[in-house]
Amino acid sequence: MPQLCMHSPIGDLTVTEENGAIISLDWGWVPEEWQTETDLLKEAVDQLNDYFDGNRLDFDLPLNPPGSDFQKQVCAAMSAIPGGSTKSYGEIAKEIDSSAQAVGNACGLNPIPVIIPCHRVLAAGKEMGGFSGLGGVDTKKILLQLEGALPPQQQTLDL
Numbered sequence: 488m489p490q491l492c493m494h495s496p497i498g499d500l501t502v503t504e505e506n507g508a509i510i511s512l513d514w515g516w517v518p519e520e521w522q523t524e525t526d527l528l529k530e531a532v533d534q535l536n537d538y539f540d541g542n543r544l545d546f547d548l549p550l551n552p553p554g555s556d557f558q559k560q561v562c563a564a565m566s567a568i569p570g571g572s573t574k575s576y577g578e579i580a581k582e583i584d585s586s587a588q589a590v591g592n593a594c595g596l597n598p599i600p601v602i603i604p605c606h607r608v609l610a611a612g613k614e615m616g617g618f619s620g621l622g623g624v625d626t627k628k629i630l631l632q633l634e635g636a637l638p639p640q641q642q643t644l645d646l
Contacts, residue, residue: 488503488504488505488510489503489504489522489523489525489528490502490503490504490517490521490522490523490528491522491523491524491525491528491529491531491532492516492517492522493532493535493536495535495536495539496539496629497514497539497601497620497621497622497626497629497630498514498515498621498622498626499514499515499516500512500513500514500515500535500601501513501514501515501516501517502528502531502532502535504525504527504528504531505551506551507527507549508527508549508550508551509527509531509548509549509550509551509599509602510550510551510552510553510598510599511552511553511598511599512598512599512600512601512602514620514621527548527549530548531546531548531602534546534547534548534602535601535602538601538633539633541633543570544569544570544571544634545569545570546602548602550562550566550599550602550603552597552598552599552603553598554593554596554598557585557589557593558593558596558597560583561579561583561590561593561594561597562593562597562599562603564579564582564583564590565579565594565597565603565604565605565607565608566603566604568604568607568608570604570634570636571634571635571636572607572636573607573608573609573613573631573636574607574608574609575587575608575609575610575611575613576588576590576591576594576608576609576610576611576616577590577611579608587611590608591608591610591616591617594608594616594617594619595617595619596619597619600618600619600620601620601630604630605618605619606618606620606626606627606630606631607631607634607636615627615628
């Protein structure tokens with residue numbers, strides 16, 4: 488599977504493609520010999536750089552996140568949250584007729600964080616909840632602050 492790495496403000500990231508779609512975004516850097524610059528991976532890195540530079544909030548890439556049908560349903564619901572906005576686990580649960588806990592578990596298994604914006608999903612009362620990426624909740628706060636969506640009671644970080 489082709490992979491391409493990039494440096495970002497939240498750490499090194501590796502994007503993976505399979506059959507013409509992005510299937511994962513992982514923290515870390517794979518060896519150069521494992522990296523391949525496909526058109527799709529270059530576009531993904533360009534869009535991620537635009538995002539981190541503050542020039543885009545949403546992504547336009549073909550995605551195929553692995554997981555159960557339920558996980559894919561939660562990924563689709565997260566992808567529908569516009570940049571600069573947030574929803575709660577409970578709100579998504581109501582949309583897809585599930586429980587907030589099940590939605591939270593699926594968010595934690597999101598294989599394409601940032602691009603599929605699990606960071607835009609908050610706990611009740613605009614509390615952060617969790618974040619499975621490197622840096623945990625601090626990284627979630629950085630992403631929300633970058634988008635102008637960090638709840639006022641959470642704005643304690645300097646970028």
